[in-house]
């Protein structure tokens with residue numbers, strides 16, 4: 001039986017995200033994807049961005065198998081074997097990277113995981129490297145759509161530590177650690193793409 005898992009949303013959001021990555025990640029370099037999930041994003045982005053080396057990761061062993069299965073099917077030689085990374089670990093098993101991409105983890109984990117992701121980005125990004133976050137956020141103390149409000153309530157009923165985060169809170173936690181907001185782009189289906197640039201100091 002195939003190890004490939006499928007998340008239907010990835011097929012809907014991958015093209016608009018790729019559109020943004022295409023101009024954000026112009027130079028050759030290594031991208032660390034945190035929380036790759038099924039691995040469908042990794043396989044799609046790596047095959048469409050052949051100038052990049054794509055390092056997918058997740059903490060879940062079944063997801064790691066799924067990531068490698070999607071990568072094998074894609075047949076791209078710029079996608080590395082999936083690496084087990086729990087962002088909350090103080091040490092991640094790799095060196096510096098040019099960009100970090102993370103989709104849809106921050107609202108489906110304890111806020112500690114968001115902080116750990118930002119701390120990890122500070123440790124592993126090269127100066128001027130980018131932290132790119134994709135997912136739903138509250139903005140100006142409000143949800144951007146009623147569907148996000150319902151989704152938030154559903155998340156919190158499943159786990160009180162989960163929930164859609166305030167964009168301003170995530171921005172401030174990043175900026176305190178020298179990751180400066182470069183762009184916030186509204187995306188389809190009431191999501192946002194946040195781009196932070198690691199300062200040189």
Ligand SMILES: C[S@@+](CC[C@H](N)C(=O)[O-])C[C@H]1O[C@@H](n2cnc3c(N)ncnc32)[C@H](O)[C@@H]1O
Nearest residue numbers: 035036037059060085086087103104105109113
């Ligand atoms: C909703 S899925 C998103 C997967 C994929 N990025 C996407 O957009 O389809 C959330 C993922 O976050 C991962 N995750 C949750 N907590 C994590 C942590 N502390 N460290 C690393 N990954 C984590 C889960 O294993 C899961 O694969």
